[in-house]
Amino acid sequence: MLAKLMGFFLLGLVRVLTGSQARWYGCPPKAEQRIYFANHQSHADLVMIWAALPEELRSITRPIAARDYWTKSPFRQWITTAVFNAIYVERQAAPAAAAATTDASPAPAQAPAAPAIAPSPEALRAALPEGDPLAPLVRALESGDSIIIFPEGTRGHGDDPQPFKSGLFRLAQMFPQVVLVPAWINNVQRVIPKGEVVPVPILCSVTFGAPIQLEPGEERRPFLDRARLAVMALREV
């Protein structure tokens, strides 16, 4: 009950401050299982894209939230769990995950020496180590939720998004039936720049583009670059 009230209050606040307009350019707001991936400029990104979704989609879409930032205070923890229904992800576990993937990759490279049959999505999911930072996202997708992720990994400060990390590629491999929708969040870095507390009312919008698909046999880096270009293209629209 309190969470719902807080949700309404936050929604109203975000709308008054930023307008938070959703522009469905490439796809309609359909209630199917989707992975929305967007550029990352400030901690307010997740609030912005959450507020831009229509109500039916808001209840089934879970944004990603950095555990180290959003569990710093009980209030923040409550907001991300009760109001946004966010998925916590460890950012610091990246070195551990990198180590795990480097350990795991030599083994499959040796095994299918002859025809390189790509491992099935189910096999990939089963092979996911428990401490992997993607594990909470995989669990959410397995239970049918849509998720919002920021493939840059950390907040960017330049004009263009940074190169995407591999999480999006691995999720696309594990869940081929989920629709991947690029999104561009415009102007949010002016609302609360890094280090400031009080937001400035500036109009922001979220543009959702046409879904992209992981082509069979597509490599990791070309796919991620294609995804990044898809997000950047929405800036001009």
Add this chain to the structure above:
Amino acid sequence: MNTFLRSLSTTQQIGALFLVVFGVLSLVTLWSFVRSLREAPDGDADAAAARKAKARRLRALLQTSWAMATVFWVGWVLGDTAATVLFALVAFFALREFITLSPTRRGDHRSLVLAFFVVLPLQFVLVGTRHFDLFTVFIPVYVFLALPVVSALANDPQRFLERSAKLQWGIMVCVYGMSHVPALLLLDFPGQEAGRGAFLVFYLVLAVQTCMVVQHLLGRRFPHKPVAPAVSQSFQWASWLAGVGVGGLVGGLLSFITPFKPGQALGMALLACVAGSLGHLVMKALKRDRGITSWGMQGQSVTGAGGLLDRVDALCFAAPVFFHSVRWYFGL
């Protein structure tokens, strides 16, 4: 009829005025609706498309007029304080649009916060408490100095003059200009009962909006060479003069609801129309500088701006000129 109208109290007169306004709007809306139902004669596709565009423009104009009339009516019904708060909200959204489309840098953040959350409320509090002398100089004198100081302390000299000027312009047009409308509402004329300010607001808004609409319509109907095509494709002296003239005439005809004599009312309305229409031209130049044609971009822009500033910018320029002239002329 005249004696009956004069015998009503001020509140009843204003109520009657709103009835007239809503009545006219309803009639026009009904007429345009009936016209849209009429079957279009068989013509070529171009004529049909032009007719459709005209109908859409008329509908947009009607929607704006309804929205403005309703906002003013709600403000009047709820009393002076509520009206001031309402105009403060309008100024807030207009300033938000202006700042969105003026690139600011990280160093302006504190100044922007001050502008939205200190300067704007303070200005409207000054209006609400009728400190007219302080409210007239607060932004041009004190804020003009204070905000660039805050920006300077943020340690970013890149394009400093441009950023400070943009911020000051935004505050002058959106906050300072808009705050003069409730100030008119709260102006008390000696020898007249309180509450007649509402008539002055109505007089100003009607004169300025009539001027803008007539100028726009005549400019389309009888196109001449535009005066400054790089700034505005539709601004011509002929339609401008006609618009100002008609606006002045409307103001002159409305002199019975104001403390002016008919000649004074005509002069005041001419002044307000000139200020409003030329101010609109200045805002056009600002928009062209930013590379856009309207703040709202028909709701399709990436910023999500709604075009509020497009509607009220003439009023934002006309209101301070009108307010000051009235106070100076009557020695208030």
